[in-house]
Amino acid sequence: MIEVRDLTKRYGATLAVAGLTFTARPGQVTGFLGPNGSGKSTTLRMVLGLDAPSGGRATVNGRPYAALRRPLSEVGALLDAGAVHPARSGRHHLLALAASNGIGARRVREVLELTGLEQAARRRAGQYSLGMKQRLGLAAALLGDPPVLLLDEPVNGLDPEGVQWIRTLLRGLAAEGRTVLLSSHLLGETAVTADHLVVIGRGRLVADCSTADFLAEHARTDVLVRCARPAELARLLRAAGAVVAEEDAGALAVTGPAAAAIGELAAAHGIGVHELTLRQASLEQAFLDATDAADATTREGAA
Structure with missing residues (x-):
């Protein structure tokens, strides 16, 4: 070794x-x-x-x-x-x-x-x-x-x-x-x-x-959601503690709940869901996030 x-x-x-x-x-x-x-x-x-x-x-x-x-x-x-x-x-x-x-x-x-x-x-x-x-x-x-x-x-x-x-x-x-x-x-x-x-x-x-x-640990994950009433679902998700960002064509990027939980919440309020896709950042993004965080810690220690 x-x-x-x-x-x-x-x-x-x-x-x-x-x-x-x-x-x-x-x-x-x-x-x-x-x-x-x-x-x-x-x-x-x-x-x-x-x-x-x-x-x-x-x-x-x-x-x-x-x-x-x-x-x-x-x-x-x-x-x-x-x-x-x-x-x-x-x-x-x-x-x-x-x-x-x-x-x-x-x-x-x-x-x-x-x-x-x-x-x-x-x-x-x-x-x-x-x-x-x-x-x-x-x-x-x-x-x-x-x-x-x-x-x-x-x-x-x-x-x-x-x-x-x-x-x-x-x-x-x-x-x-x-x-x-x-x-x-x-x-x-x-x-x-x-x-x-x-x-x-x-x-x-x-x-x-x-x-x-x-x-x-370092690769950020979210769920891409496309649905019939995105504004309403976004409000419901935020009320449940999720972080929601709007993307192109009315899609939602949801961080926090699992895809199944998002689908169940939408179904409970009669919102038709067209897509639920789990997305994980690449090793490149995880690497950049980890090293950027380490650099910030080093700079704070030096200060």
């Missing part, structure tokens, strides 16, 4: 990460979310030993990354798909990585096939499209068949088929009992891929819970 405990990083007077604590566990895809500048990339770099923390610690399978004897066989990482020598072929890039960790050429062939790069394996990486570079970065991350994967924006540049492929791949790897930590700005994709979410804002933890629990 990946464990982060009281992790802190300062750059002069700037506090990039502030006492961050979370665990990415085996058997699930953990989504790592935060606005730009929230400290996500800095945290990932500290996990991989690329940046030294100012305080706290980050470990992979109980040890700092620098202490891993054969790191590619313990954790696969993709931070920058473009970090490949442009004159080197995809195959030779992987062969060089494999040789550095005692991995045989057979595994290189396997990951090239797994990522769909067999036909392009002998082409120079500088000729690869962004999507192909992403696939090569994933091949490198999978090279050591590691139990832990740490991926930053892995679907960037992939076409819809590629996005579906990597979603299936990551969920399959988690189902095998591996730990998958996925950082992405594509929140809709994260919602259907990640089992668990770690959300940060301004370097601080905002949420650490299942995707379902995060949506239940």
